[in-house]
Amino acid sequence: xxxxxxxxxxxxxIGVDAGTATLRExxxxxxxxxxxxxLTEGVFACTHLYRTGERRGTAVSLAVPxxxxxxxxxxxxxxxxxxxxxxxxxxxxxxxPDDAVDTARLAAAAPPASGRxxxxxxxxxxxxxxxxADLLDRTAIEQLVVLGAPAAELPPATRxxxxxxxxxxxxxxxxxxxxxxxxxxxxxxxEVPNPTPCCADHI
Numbered sequence: 001x002x003x004x005x006x007x008x009x010x011x012x013x014i015g016v017d018a019g020t021a022t023l024r025e026x027x028x029x030x031x032x033x034x035x036x037x038x039l040t041e042g043v044f045a046c047t048h049l050y051r052t053g054e055r056r057g058t059a060v061s062l063a064v065p066x067x068x069x070x071x072x073x074x075x076x077x078x079x080x081x082x083x084x085x086x087x088x089x090x091x092x093x094x095x096x097p098d099d100a101v102d103t104a105r106l107a108a109a110a111p112p113a114s115g116r117x118x119x120x121x122x123x124x125x126x127x128x129x130x131x132x133a134d135l136l137d138r139t140a141i142e143q144l145v146v147l148g149a150p151a152a153e154l155p156p157a158t159r160x161x162x163x164x165x166x167x168x169x170x171x172x173x174x175x176x177x178x179x180x181x182x183x184x185x186x187x188x189x190x191e192v193p194n195p196t197p198c199c200a201d202h203i
Contacts, residue, residue: 011044011063012071014078015108017087017100019057023047023116026058030118033062037077040068041124044140046115046170048107055099059107061115112173120175126166129186132158135177141168143176147190154187161186165193 016033020026026047034045044063050056064071071090078088079095087100089108094101107115122139133156135141146152161182166189168177182188 010066012066012069012090013108013111014062014064014071014074015087015089015104015106016060016062016078016082017050017057017096017103017107018060018082019085019100020060021057023058026060027118030060030062033060033078033081034119036081037074039064039074041121042068043119044111044117044121045119046107046111046117048110048115050103050106052099052103052106055103057103059103061107061111063111110170112170112175115170117168117170117175120168123166126162127164129159129161132156132160135160135166140175141166141177142174143171145176145178146187147178147180159186161188163188163193165189165191167191 016029018029020029030045030047033039034043039062042065044061046061046063048059048061050059064074075088075090075093082088085097085100087096087102087104088094089101089104094104096104117140120140122141125134125138132144132154135144144154146154160179166177168175170176178190179187180190
């Protein structure tokens with residue numbers, strides 16, 4: 001059954017290349033943008049690694065629900081808070097240097113085929129230890145995969161140690177979280193918080 005946090009509805013996807021080189025920097029950018037613009041919980045914000053010619057880094061996509069967000073008003077606000085030289089792309093609209101715009105367009109076109117989700121509906125519930133049922137019923141995460149046992153059936157009461165850092169990925173339109181065994185018979189997200197410690201307080 002589709003949860004109330006499912007990625008349904010019409011979303012406008014804005015691609016951003018603000019020169020962030022690492023996942024940590026991109027995560028920090030996402031939290032800063034979401035905080036300053038006070039965007040709704042229905043937003044999906046993802047990171048996208050890229051390499052085009054000699055350029056490489058991490059771009060960002062912001063999928064905002066059109067029913068809740070005035071994209072025309074959001075566009076100039078984003079322009080005002082991003083560094084000089086940043087690229088933005090939204091459908092036929094763009095801003096910035098050509099190379100940055102090209103990367104922003106790639107980011108905007110990626111979800112839901114691919115992308116690592118930093119912010120998504122229900123993420124605020126994922127602190128401390130939660131159950132498999134919590135993950136699937138209270139967030140936009142639709143599928144759980146255990147590394148090394150992809151076909152494993154997880155009972156709803158299975159406990160997951162979130163470490164306050166849960167980064168699912170889009171896989172062919174399905175928001176999927178990869179889990180690994182943890183101490184005490186628990187499971188934990190495959191990605192640990194060490195690469196992005198600056199964002200732990202934002203989740």
